[in-house]
Amino acid sequence: MTAPWTDWDHITKIDPDKDLVEGETFEDVCATGTDALEIGGTLDMTEEKMERVIDACAKHDVPVYQEPSNPGVVIDDDALDGYLIPTVFNAKDSFWVTGAHKEWVRIEDGLDWERTHTEAYIVLNPDSSVAEYTEADTDQTAEDVASFARVAEKMFGQKIVYVEYSGTYGDTEKVAAAHDALDEATLFYGGGIHDYDSAYGMATHSDAVVVGNLLHDEGVDAVRETVEGAKDAKADRDAEAGARTA
Numbered sequence: 001m002t003a004p005w006t007d008w009d010h011i012t013k014i015d016p017d018k019d020l021v022e023g024e025t026f027e028d029v030c031a032t033g034t035d036a037l038e039i040g041g042t043l044d045m046t047e048e049k050m051e052r053v054i055d056a057c058a059k060h061d062v063p064v065y066q067e068p069s070n071p072g073v074v075i076d077d078d079a080l081d082g083y084l085i086p087t088v089f090n091a092k093d094s095f096w097v098t099g100a101h102k103e104w105v106r107i108e109d110g111l112d113w114e115r116t117h118t119e120a121y122i123v124l125n126p127d128s129s130v131a132e133y134t135e136a137d138t139d140q141t142a143e144d145v146a147s148f149a150r151v152a153e154k155m156f157g158q159k160i161v162y163v164e165y166s167g168t169y170g171d172t173e174k175v176a177a178a179h180d181a182l183d184e185a186t187l188f189y190g191g192g193i194h195d196y197d198s199a200y201g202m203a204t205h206s207d208a209v210v211v212g213n214l215l216h217d218e219g220v221d222a223v224r225e226t227v228e229g230a231k232d233a234k235a236d237r238d239a240e241a242g243a244r245t246a
């Protein structure tokens, strides 16, 4: 069975600490055409906030994954399709690489390993909360990023590599370098996607794009445009690959 994320082009990340635009619902979010929902955020997260959003989203037909930012907010909920657990490859403090994970496994018994997956983050926007929170070393060249991606896949068996520019549109050269470095692993890109063109641009250099702030700031119509950009980029890439092998 192939992993579900290999079919995703577009992911919407919902921050339970932030509101939707007034008048919009989680049903509207699911109707944008996005392929999956990731529920998570770094600041001020609580179990209650997480639970409210997961319950509201799970009623609809889009897969829902929790992306916990620390072991204390993991929700035990059968409605979740699974857990996407970050590990930050360029964090200075090993707590964010394996330490939090060790604590989680120590505290919880009976983790559902079938539904538990990891994402190998490379955090590249120095001004993001996630960079500050994990003390990420964001000073990385395209070659460094490619090498991290390869280490993640080949040495640590990671199935998902995540180039994270949370809050700002990233350097396409670095994203492309990560993409080229991977054989089988899926590359997620997130950060600063805000319209059709920015989604199309990053979707050309990754397997799936993640849209976060836009949902809370602009709403579902703006998100729908990014879904279209990501899907069109994927269709164009597939057509090009088809033409090459014909």
Ligand SMILES: CC(C)=CCC/C(C)=C/CC/C(C)=C/CC/C(C)=C/COP(=O)(O)OP(=O)(O)O
Binding pocket: 015, 040, 041, 042, 043, 067, 068, 069, 070, 071, 074, 085, 086, 087, 088, 095, 096, 097, 100, 101, 102, 104, 121, 127, 128, 129, 130, 131, 133, 134, 164, 166, 167, 212
């Ligand atoms: C072991 C368990 C269960 C958890 C630990 C998980 C780890 C290592 C988390 C590290 C931080 C991380 C990569 C969190 C993922 C979520 C994320 C990047 C959210 C983006 O943060 P925002 O709160 O939107 O921050 P900005 O303000 O920068 O946009």
Ligand SMILES: O=P(O)(O)OC[C@@H](O)CO
Binding pocket: 013, 164, 165, 166, 167, 168, 189, 190, 191, 192, 193, 210, 211, 212, 213, 214
């Ligand atoms: O909020 P934005 O900038 O869209 O970033 C998306 C996501 O990668 C954050 O973890």
Ligand SMILES: [Mg+2]
Binding pocket: 015, 166, 167, 212, 213
């Ligand atoms: Mg954010």
